[in-house]
Amino acid sequence: MEPLSGPAGLINMEPVAVDAMGGDSAPGEIVAGARRAADELGIPVVLVGRPDEMGDTGGLEVIEASEVIPMDAEPGSSVRTMKDSSLVRAAEAVRDGLASAMVSAGNTGAAMGAALLRMGRVRGITRPAIATPIPTPGASPTTLLDSGANAECRPEWLVQFARMGSVYARDRFGIKRPRVGLLSIGEEAGKGNDFTKSAFEKLSDGSWAQDVAADWIGNVEGRDIMTSDVDVVVTDGFTGNVTLKALEGSLRALFGRMLVAIDTDDTSRKAGEMLAPALDSMAQEIHPDSVGGALLLGVRGVCVISHGASRAAAVMNAVRVAREMVNAGMVGHIAATAHS
Amino acid sequence: MEPLSGPAGLINMEPVAVDAMGGDSAPGEIVAGARRAADELGIPVVLVGRPDEMGDTGGLEVIEASEVIPMDAEPGSSVRTMKDSSLVRAAEAVRDGLASAMVSAGNTGAAMGAALLRMGRVRGITRPAIATPIPTPGASPTTLLDSGANAECRPEWLVQFARMGSVYARDRFGIKRPRVGLLSIGEEAGKGNDFTKSAFEKLSDGSWAQDVAADWIGNVEGRDIMTSDVDVVVTDGFTGNVTLKALEGSLRALFGRMLVAIDTDDTSRKAGEMLAPALDSMAQEIHPDSVGGALLLGVRGVCVISHGASRAAAVMNAVRVAREMVNAGMVGHIAATAHS
Numbered sequence: 039m040e041p042l043s044g045p046a047g048l049i050n051m052e053p054v055a056v057d058a059m060g061g062d063s064a065p066g067e068i069v070a071g072a073r074r075a076a077d078e079l080g081i082p083v084v085l086v087g088r089p090d091e092m093g094d095t096g097g098l099e100v101i102e103a104s105e106v107i108p109m110d111a112e113p114g115s116s117v118r119t120m121k122d123s124s125l126v127r128a129a130e131a132v133r134d135g136l137a138s139a140m141v142s143a144g145n146t147g148a149a150m151g152a153a154l155l156r157m158g159r160v161r162g163i164t165r166p167a168i169a170t171p172i173p174t175p176g177a178s179p180t181t182l183l184d185s186g187a188n189a190e191c192r193p194e195w196l197v198q199f200a201r202m203g204s205v206y207a208r209d210r211f212g213i214k215r216p217r218v219g220l221l222s223i224g225e226e227a228g229k230g231n232d233f234t235k236s237a238f239e240k241l242s243d244g245s246w247a248q249d250v251a252a253d254w255i256g257n258v259e260g261r262d263i264m265t266s267d268v269d270v271v272v273t274d275g276f277t278g279n280v281t282l283k284a285l286e287g288s289l290r291a292l293f294g295r296m297l298v299a300i301d302t303d304d305t306s307r308k309a310g311e312m313l314a315p316a317l318d319s320m321a322q323e324i325h326p327d328s329v330g331g332a333l334l335l336g337v338r339g340v341c342v343i344s345h346g347a348s349r350a351a352a353v354m355n356a357v358r359v360a361r362e363m364v365n366a367g368m369v370g371h372i373a374a375t376a377h378s
Numbered sequence: 379m380e381p382l383s384g385p386a387g388l389i390n391m392e393p394v395a396v397d398a399m400g401g402d403s404a405p406g407e408i409v410a411g412a413r414r415a416a417d418e419l420g421i422p423v424v425l426v427g428r429p430d431e432m433g434d435t436g437g438l439e440v441i442e443a444s445e446v447i448p449m450d451a452e453p454g455s456s457v458r459t460m461k462d463s464s465l466v467r468a469a470e471a472v473r474d475g476l477a478s479a480m481v482s483a484g485n486t487g488a489a490m491g492a493a494l495l496r497m498g499r500v501r502g503i504t505r506p507a508i509a510t511p512i513p514t515p516g517a518s519p520t521t522l523l524d525s526g527a528n529a530e531c532r533p534e535w536l537v538q539f540a541r542m543g544s545v546y547a548r549d550r551f552g553i554k555r556p557r558v559g560l561l562s563i564g565e566e567a568g569k570g571n572d573f574t575k576s577a578f579e580k581l582s583d584g585s586w587a588q589d590v591a592a593d594w595i596g597n598v599e600g601r602d603i604m605t606s607d608v609d610v611v612v613t614d615g616f617t618g619n620v621t622l623k624a625l626e627g628s629l630r631a632l633f634g635r636m637l638v639a640i641d642t643d644d645t646s647r648k649a650g651e652m653l654a655p656a657l658d659s660m661a662q663e664i665h666p667d668s669v670g671g672a673l674l675l676g677v678r679g680v681c682v683i684s685h686g687a688s689r690a691a692a693v694m695n696a697v698r699v700a701r702e703m704v705n706a707g708m709v710g711h712i713a714a715t716a717h718s
Contacts, residue, residue, distance in 0.1 A: 175635035189563060189571040223529060223619040231529040231616040260623030264631035276571040277620055279563040280613075283600030284621045288628040291604035295515035295664065296636070299656040309652035316639040316646045324635065 051082070053099060054360045055137035056353065058087035059106040059124040060144020062346050065092050068143060071353020072098060079354065081361045084137055087124040101136070103127040109346060113147030117155055125149055129156035132339040139340035139360035141331070143348040149341065150187055150334055157339040160369070162376030165191075166336030167199045167275070168343060169206050170282055173324045177266035178211040182221075184272075185332060186279035193236035196220065196272045197246050201375045202335040203270035204252035209366035210333075210359070213269050215251055219258030221273035221281070229257055233274065241272075250375050289324060331356040333363065335372060340364050391422070393439060394700045395477035396693065398427035399446040399464040400484020402686050405432050408483060411693020412438060419694065421701045424477055427464040441476070443467035449686060453487030457495055465489055469496035472679040479680035479700035481671070483688040489681065490527055490674055497679040500709070502716030505531075506676030507539050507615070508683060509546050510622055513664045517606035518551040522561075524612075525672060526619035533576035536560065536612045537586050541715045542675040543610035544592035549706035550673075550699070553609050555591055559598030561613035561621070569597060573614065581612075590715050629664060671696040673703065675712060680704050 056072040058065045065087060072083045073096040084099040085092060092100070105123040107116045117126055125144055129152040131137035142149045146168075154166060168187045171179035183203050184191065200218050207216040220238055222230040227238060238257065247254040258268050260281060273281070296317075300310030310317075331344035331352065340363045344356040363369075396412045398405045405427060412423045413436045424439040425432060432440070445463040447456045457466055465484055469492040471477035482489045486508075494506060508527045511519035523543050524531065540558050547556040560578055562570040567578060578597065587594045598608050600621060613621070636657075640650030650657075671684035671692070680703045684696040703709075 175631050175638070186563060221620060223526060223616055223623075231614075234616070259627075260620045260625070261627030261630070263624060264627045273620075274571075276563055276574075277617055280561060280600045280617055281620055281624045283563075284603060284624050285600070285628050287599075287601030287604045288625045289632060290601070291515050292629060292632050292664065295660055298515070299660045300653065302656045305652050306656045309649035312645050312649035313640065313653070316642045320635055320639045324632065 050138040050364050052136060052138040053082035053084040054357050055084050055086050055101065055128040055131045055140045056357060057124045057128045057140065057142035057144055057149075058085040058092055059103070060142045060149070061344070061348050062109070062143075063349055064143065067349045068353050069093060069095060070350035071348070072357065074350055074354040075357035079358055081357055083357060084131070086128040086131065101127055101131055107145050107148045109145050111145055111148065113145060113151045116145070116148050117151035123152075125152040126156060129153050129339075129341070132341075133157050138364045139342065141342045141344060141353070141356045141360050143344040143346055143353065143356075146186065146343055146346075149343050153334055153337045153339065153341040157337045157341070160336050160338055160373045160376050163198055163202070163336035163372070165195055165198075166334050167202065168332050169203055169335050170332040171210070172263055172282070172285060174264050174266060175323065178213055178269065180263050180268055181207050181210075181270045182263065182273070182278055182282060183270070183335065184275035184278050185282045186275050187334065188275040190276070191233075191274035193233060193240050196237040196274070197240050198336070198376065199272045200241060200252070200254070200270065201246050201250050202372050203272060204247075204250040205368060205371045205375055206333065206335060207269045209363060209368040209371060211269075215253055216269040217253045217255045217267070218247065218270040218272065219255045219262065219268045221260070221271050221277060222257040223259065225257050225259065227256065293321065331359060333359070338369060340369060390478040390704050392476060392478040393422035393424040394697050394704075395424050395426050395441065395468040395471045395480045396697060397464045397468045397480065397482035397484055397489075398425040398432055399443070400482045400489070401684070401688050402449070403689055404483065407689045408693050409433060409435060410690035411688070412697065414690055414694040415697035419698055421697055423697060424471065426468040426471065441467055441471055447485050447488045449485050451485055451488065453485060453491045456485070456488050457491035463492075465492040466496060469493050469679075469681070472681075473497050478704045479682065481682045481684060481693070481696045481700050483684035483686055483693065483696070486526065486683055486686075489683050493674050493677045493679065493681040497677045497681070500676050500678055500713045500716050503538055503542070503676035503712070505535055505538075506674050507542065508672050509543055509675050510672040511550070512603055512622070512625060514604050514606060515663065518553055518609065520603050520608055521547050521550075521610045522603065522613070522618055522622060523610070523675065524615035524618050525622045526615050527674065528615040530616070531573075531614035533573060533580050536577040536614070537580050538676070538716065539612045540581060540592070540594070540610065541586050541590050542712050543612060544587075544590040545708060545711045545715055546673065546675060547609045549703060549708040549711060551609075555593055556609040557593045557595045557607070558587065558610040558612065559595045559602065559608045561600070561611050561617060562597040563599065565597050565599065567596065633661065671699060673699075678709060680709060
């Protein structure tokens, strides 16, 4: 089955391939998450990895793979030499039509490499990019891309990122006309470094925005990301990754500080107990696990890259997102805009 | 009086020059903050600007300046053409020994330009950098530089930033051996883009660290900034500014979400009231105003750049920091390490 050329309306019902061996808590939490996706959400799943290490799979289908790419392995050489690794086999399963999508919480670089090597790029896309949804209180998440696939970018790639990000924001969050901004250090056109000024010029051409029914809103700043003022933020993979991790860090620091605040004295402890449900729902809303992982956009298949620290709930969410993106026909939509 | 060549032990007792006309709430909040610094902290202050617009100055000394550089004016041409602006006059007062330091909440670029033009660079420093203290719950703030002075940097400038940041962290926060990291996208030496890889190599030479009694700890990531694992983070001004504003935005988003959480129902509202003191002290600790503004390092004088949104309390803190850095002899310390 070819995800890009199937007859319209025909939904790929092949299972989502889950790399059982990738992630800090693999395979235990990964298998648990895959089982929950199958049991609670009714999504067909196939586990990829070493069957004898998976524990009780609850009857899930398994694609055997004898090798495991370590979390800290050099990505490029790993995917080229470890052909029987769970990551490479998962990507292969998508290419061969045995799976509709892949999900991994393993080595991010290797997941990208495996997807690129086995699925290939969408025609018209020079480099795939990682799109990460950033939780925005009270609004749809803001999609940040590239959040780490390409440490060096050319300005023209950001136009491709803008196209892909717009498709993704619509397919994933139902945003009809995504507002797309360029991450810079001032809102005026002339603000930024040489790279963003050149990217700004190319993005301002605007024909891409018409193609994907998006609104190009020009430069945005770091403080706009977590607001409802912008839906898609494009940037190079270095700046995107630094920003993503800075946001993660600040949320962690602030939550940590809040736990201190509600444990200062008996009154605050009592108040903390009373607030537990409200704080839990706040944590749920803002926790990266809830949004279900990042997507590698621009490869010929759905590839969800989950946080290395993913536990079962995060894996289940990642499978759900993978399935939704298959159902939405996202890869086909990207192919359509990349060709135009 | 020449800040760099005064006899050792002689403290510059000239007043701190406050740009009364710069900032979103100027001159009202600025004058109020300057008065508080004089009244509550006993720091001598001189206001710079239009006397007839300042309101009641409470008897503070005034240096008259007829022009005001608007917040959104182009910095370079403004400081060159508006020679009787409050910003340029404030910098001049430091140069001429009429003031010991300057503080402005006005146009950041123009404040930099005025300081550079009138005070000049410290010998050995190619480009001044903005050093911003990032609040770190339960620990000393982390100093981020360059957080916006230079959108384009050369790798070797980051070694100068590392020197200046180390001096600043010691003089400002009393950190005996500051741990200095390079902002990148992975901890290993090989991680980053071409720019950071080159900067990493130059920083790894390590003689600078010995000169300023700092520890070079290699690459750090965005999530490390708000932890106690690092004291000084060096980066180019584009990445630094994006990061700084992303952190600001996430803290604002999370605080906003927290206000929603403590206003969901009667129980949470009651709990919110009980928590008010603890949450206030948390907000105080984390609010950028509390840390007292950023410093422009590398010019021949103390120049504090306060947030455009600064109100009286922030201005008072900025004056306090300016005074502390004069007393500590920070500019002389930077000159000493820049020569070495």
